[in-house]
Amino acid sequence: MLQLxxxxxxxxxxxGIIGLHWGQIVMFCIAGVLIYLAIAKDYEPMLLLxxxxxxxxxNIPFSSAIGHDGFxxxxxxxxxxxxxxxxxxxxxxxxxxxxxxxxxxxxxLFFGAAAQFGIFATMLVSLALGFDLKQAASIGIIGAADGxxxxxxxxxxxxxxxxxxxxxAYSYMSLVPIIxxxxxxxxxxxxxxxxxxxSRPVKIPKIVRILFPIVVTVIAGLIxxxxxxLVGxxxxxxxxxxxxxxERLSKAAQNELANLITLLLGITIGSTMVADKFLNQATLLIxxxxxxxxxxxxxxxxxxxxxxxxxxxxxxxxxxGAAGISAFPMSARVIHRMAQKEDPTNFILMQSVSAxxxxxxxxxxxxxxxxxxxxxLLR
Amino acid sequence: MDMELxxxxxxxxxxxxxxxxxxxxxFYLVTKLMLFVFRKFPEK
Numbered sequence: 101m102l103q104l105x106x107x108x109x110x111x112x113x114x115x116g117i118i119g120l121h122w123g124q125i126v127m128f129c130i131a132g133v134l135i136y137l138a139i140a141k142d143y144e145p146m147l148l149l150x151x152x153x154x155x156x157x158x159n160i161p162f163s164s165a166i167g168h169d170g171f172x173x174x175x176x177x178x179x180x181x182x183x184x185x186x187x188x189x190x191x192x193x194x195x196x197x198x199x200x201x202x203x204x205x206x207x208x209l210f211f212g213a214a215a216q217f218g219i220f221a222t223m224l225v226s227l228a229l230g231f232d233l234k235q236a237a238s239i240g241i242i243g244a245a246d247g248x249x250x251x252x253x254x255x256x257x258x259x260x261x262x263x264x265x266x267x268x269a270y271s272y273m274s275l276v277p278i279i280x281x282x283x284x285x286x287x288x289x290x291x292x293x294x295x296x297x298x299s300r301p302v303k304i305p306k307i308v309r310i311l312f313p314i315v316v317t318v319i320a321g322l323i324x325x326x327x328x329x330l331v332g333x334x335x336x337x338x339x340x341x342x343x344x345x346x347e348r349l350s351k352a353a354q355n356e357l358a359n360l361i362t363l364l365l366g367i368t369i370g371s372t373m374v375a376d377k378f379l380n381q382a383t384l385l386i387x388x389x390x391x392x393x394x395x396x397x398x399x400x401x402x403x404x405x406x407x408x409x410x411x412x413x414x415x416x417x418x419x420x421g422a423a424g425i426s427a428f429p430m431s432a433r434v435i436h437r438m439a440q441k442e443d444p445t446n447f448i449l450m451q452s453v454s455a456x457x458x459x460x461x462x463x464x465x466x467x468x469x470x471x472x473x474x475x476x477l478l479r
Numbered sequence: 480m481d482m483e484l485x486x487x488x489x490x491x492x493x494x495x496x497x498x499x500x501x502x503x504x505x506f507y508l509v510t511k512l513m514l515f516v517f518r519k520f521p522e523k
Contacts, residue, residue: 213503220492227488305517469498
């Protein structure tokens with residue numbers, strides 16, 4: 101009997117159970133938490149659920165899903181290493197974005213820049229904690245509050261940290277309603293939160309809607325050519341939406357393409373959460389840095405709004421500054437809800453949405469600039 | 480902490496944030512220009 105158990109054939113039969121160690125069990129628990137958050141709490145379910153399940157597939161000992169010929173490895177090589185998935189997601193996101201609110205109120209573009217402060221502040225904190233410049237830039241980009249940008253930059257700069265960075269980015273994006281309000285309240289007075297902002301709907305000529313994505317791509321591309329893949333794919337999606345003659349393609353990008361790539365992206369990212377690489381001090385630090393990035397972003401937007409209010413006759417509600425992060429439309433909704441809580445007759449949804457859309461532009465520009473600047477400094 | 484690396488980080492952060500502002504200011508100016516032009520000469 102003992103001989104039978106010790107024989108190689110039987111050991112191979114039970115290699116999954118024999119090969120299981122505590123790290124993989126911890127990863128199953130983490131995957132379980134992600135799946136729970138997705139299903140029970142509705143936190144970014146389209147991503148957290150595939151990521152959670154991908155993590156389970158990757159941590160089963162001798163899993164055929166991630167080996168040399170495993171389908172998740174093939175997806176990783178084809179979609180992440182080549183940066184194809186984030187770029188395709190951007191086409192889909194571009195087709196979903198309506199820049200109308202921003203074009204009605206272009207001044208809000210400045211908040212899309214100010215709220216990227218968290219990216220750079222977190223990068224510096226990460227450097228102080230001992231990460232190298234490329235890793236620090238990848239960790240900072242969690243503050244872009246934009247999953248595809250985080251994945252794109254991390255896949256270029258720090259592939260080893262791709263899993264914790266993606267998980268942090270998507271988790272904290274879903275936690276915006278919990279992270280932002282206390283920071284905003286801490287930095288604003290009640291009087292400031294009660295500031296009303298005029299909103300007059302203005303008709304945007306169709307030609308401007310069509311030219312906007314083209315002009316944005318050219319300007320961003322000329323300043324940071326490396327950002328063309330990010331900005332260009334986002335704006336290509338938006339052009340399909342706005343041109344008015346490609347309705348079928350626009351709908352396909354918004355639905356089929358977005359759903360398919362989201363599904364593949366999530367499970368592929370999950371497959372990188374292998375216990376040996378994921379359970380370490382760096383992951384823990386990245387999770388802390390991620391929340392810090394969102395706090396710095398929020399603070400940057402609010403403080404910038406307070407600063408420019410010094411020079412403005414018609415004051416801006418500083419809470420709108422916090423909507424300059426890219427987590428769309430969640431951040432805009434959070435800010436509007438906060439304003440309504442202070443005064444149910446105060447409507448700042450339009451302005452918040454404008455700032456939020458500006459944040460989407462700001463975050464990819466920030467990602468593109470980091471991709472351009474960091475390699476130059478390391479030469 | 481590697482001070483040389485941190486200084487590089489400071490440069491990256493400074494140029495990065497300034498760059499984001501610069502690009503978005505350009506977007507602002509171009510958007511305003513487009514709105515001005517196409518409102519003044521509306522499409523037929």
